[in-house]
Amino acid sequence: MQIKRIEISNFRNFCFIEIGLGARINLILGQNGQGKTNLLESVYLLTTGTSFRYGDVESYINFTQPDPRLLIRGTLERQGLVSDVRYSLTNRTRTIEINGKKSTTTKLTELFSTVLFSPESLMSIKGPPEQRRELLDEMVISINQGSRTLFTQFRRALRSRNRILSAIAQGEMSRNLGVPVLESLNPTYFDLAVKITMSRLSLLRKIMPLAAEIFSSITRNATPLSLEYVASGNSFLKKELTDIYDAMHKRKIELFESELSAGTTIIGPQKHDIQFRYGGKDSRIYCSQGQQRAIILSLKIAQIRYHYELYKFFPILLLDDVMSELDPEVRKGLITFLNETDAQTLITTTDVNLHEELSGKGLVLYSMFNGKIDPGSAKI
Ligand SMILES: Nc1ncnc2c1ncn2[C@@H]1O[C@H](COP(=O)(O)OP(=O)(O)O)[C@@H](O)[C@H]1O
Ligand SMILES: [Mg+2]
DSSP states (O other): OEEEEEEEESBTTOSEEEEEOOSSEEEEEOOTTSSHHHHHHHHHHHHHSSOSSOSOGGGGBOTTOSOOOEEEEEEEEETTEEEEEEEEEETTEEEEEETTEEEOHHHHHHHOOEEEEOHHHHTTTTSOHHHHHHHHHHHHHHHSTTHHHHHHHHHHHHHHHHHHHHHHHTTSSOHHHHHHHHHHHHHHHHHHHHHHHHHHHHHHHHHHHHHHHHHHHHHTOOSOEEEEEEETTEEOTTOOHHHHHHHHHHHHHHTHHHHHHHTSOOSSGGGOEEEEEETTEEHHHHSOHHHHHHHHHHHHHHHHHHHHHHHSSOOEEEEESOGGGSOHHHHHHHHHHHHHSOOOEEEEESOTTGGGGSOSTTOEEEEEETTEEOOOEEOO
């Protein structure tokens, strides 16, 4: 799929910009603070309805402008089907329209797909488990479009359960009244918890062998890469639906008193962790920063390949300033992948020489300065 043109009004440091994008690699060059990440963020917003940056929708609107309305509009094409997509924000209300009809983020995820490579995501091995779960869930939603609803339902069920647990712990609700309510919420909560866990596991099982292969090829290292999915100290990687259900059910009974006194849910996919193992050893401890980044990069490349295998189209790839973060051989591996893959790609960089490493065929160069971008020129 690809984004053919984008028009942005009053988003972050843009007043108004409009550009056409090339079908292959689009390289956006500019110094720090000029709006490169903002441009990628606008493509991400348009194709997923959400941002990859922290902060309220209020922060999207250009604060230097008197007009509080924000509009991002783009022409998207997927497998020959062209759609006009609009994302607008007026008085904190978000509206998504596809071909003039009101739509939703769920619909966007069903139709389009975007994969982001950010320096933060490449560092997620070192970070807290939450960051790895986020990375994985993003992948699950991108590969299995219907699962976005599952995540929304799960968050809602978790909130309801936590509300009751907290009310009991704070003494706002008696135990006698609260426990039956909690029990009535449990079937839905655990059903969704098991489904989320399973959707993560089935994706990991599919893409991990491919990721391991990519990792050894780009690092030129035969040490095997493997994965562990950990729940309450146990490996879940090989477990099936009923085993997971039984394990969670058992933990629910064991941790009954602990949950009541903690006032929050302590069992479920929001507590699980993913560990990458390098030669069987924990990569957090035994791998260099460069190797850790290469692991995440391999996982993302595996996700993109698998996406293509399933759907016969590539997601749009957004690479935000990641080249400078990579060791030379890993960077070379990524560049080879990008040059050989038919995906539309937007790369931001401060490196004036990066274009020399990218294949000239279909490469379009843009420069970004103070919220303005030139129309782009093909590399000769
Ligand atoms: N809501 C906003 N209104 C106006 N400017 C903004 C807003 N949000 C961010 N910015 C500005 O955007 C610039 C950063 O853009 P960014 O895309 O992150 O730069 P880079 O080119 O380094 O990726 C900063 O100058 C920041 O002040
Ligand atoms: Mg940036």
